[in-house]
Amino acid sequence: MDWTDETIARLRELWSQGLSTAEIGRQLSITKNAVVGKAHRLGLPPRPSPIRNRKVKDGETPSTETPRRKPPTRKALAPKAEAPADLFVEKAEAKPVPVKVETAKPAAAPKPSPAMESIMASPPPRPVAKVEAAARPAPVAPEPRVAPPVRPAPPPRFTASIDRPARRGPSCCWPIGDPGTPGFHFCGATPLPGKPYCAEHAAIAYVKIRDRRD
DNA sequence: CCCTGATTCGC
DNA sequence: GCGAATCAGG
Numbered sequence: 001m002d003w004t005d006e007t008i009a010r011l012r013e014l015w016s017q018g019l020s021t022a023e024i025g026r027q028l029s030i031t032k033n034a035v036v037g038k039a040h041r042l043g044l045p046p047r048p049s050p051i052r053n054r055k056v057k058d059g060e061t062p063s064t065e066t067p068r069r070k071p072p073t074r075k076a077l078a079p080k081a082e083a084p085a086d087l088f089v090e091k092a093e094a095k096p097v098p099v100k101v102e103t104a105k106p107a108a109a110p111k112p113s114p115a116m117e118s119i120m121a122s123p124p125p126r127p128v129a130k131v132e133a134a135a136r137p138a139p140v141a142p143e144p145r146v147a148p149p150v151r152p153a154p155p156p157r158f159t160a161s162i163d164r165p166a167r168r169g170p171s172c173c174w175p176i177g178d179p180g181t182p183g184f185h186f187c188g189a190t191p192l193p194g195k196p197y198c199a200e201h202a203a204i205a206y207v208k209i210r211d212r213r214d
Numbered sequence: 215c216c217c218t219g220a221t222t223c224g225c
Numbered sequence: 226g227c228g229a230a231t232c233a234g235g
Contacts, residue, residue: 001227021219030228036219037228047219 001030003038011035015044172198 001007007028014024021032021039028035172187173196189198 003226020217022217032219033228033230035228036221037226040220041226 001034001038008038008042011038012042012044015039015047018047021047170196172196172200174198 010028011024014027015035019027021035025032025035170191172189172191174187176185176187187198187200189200191198192202195202
């Protein structure tokens, strides 16, 4: 993975929006490990981890001795059989994109967090926007009108610079331009009922998600 | 089992 | 620096 400014920006954005690492990975066409690894290296604010952070309660002395994992039996040295090279063709973008597949993953959307939900008065159904970088100009994700879930993490600077559509009410949040750059804005057209995107962008935003299994 | 994020450590 | 392997909790 070559981490260009572009991809890093996208990672940061998606990360700050509370998407799961796997989700981000899918959107970037990389593994979640890559996502987590990079995020960690970038020093991005940690997200609520499923792993209980070693008792922080008193009585415990987490400091001095950490649980330390068992001696790493690093057997990774065996790359094993190689993956069939032929499956490496672009499948997602090759085929025409059915517009109606957003039913692909109805309820399984990752829940952002309580805080986030309360902020989003009318949460657009988490668009399972499977985007192909090659095909479209860096669509980034719905309006980052939310602060990072819990952590008082430094709010992404770009939130301030993003011009919200002048019109009130629902508006298409298809990103135009690169997030973080001055000209960045959202489409703003009238979205389809129940969708975060206008008809035009919804058509390209929704792609079957689960076919990118690597 | 599935999912999640975190960490380690060979490369 | 990168990320697969691994860990570990839900």
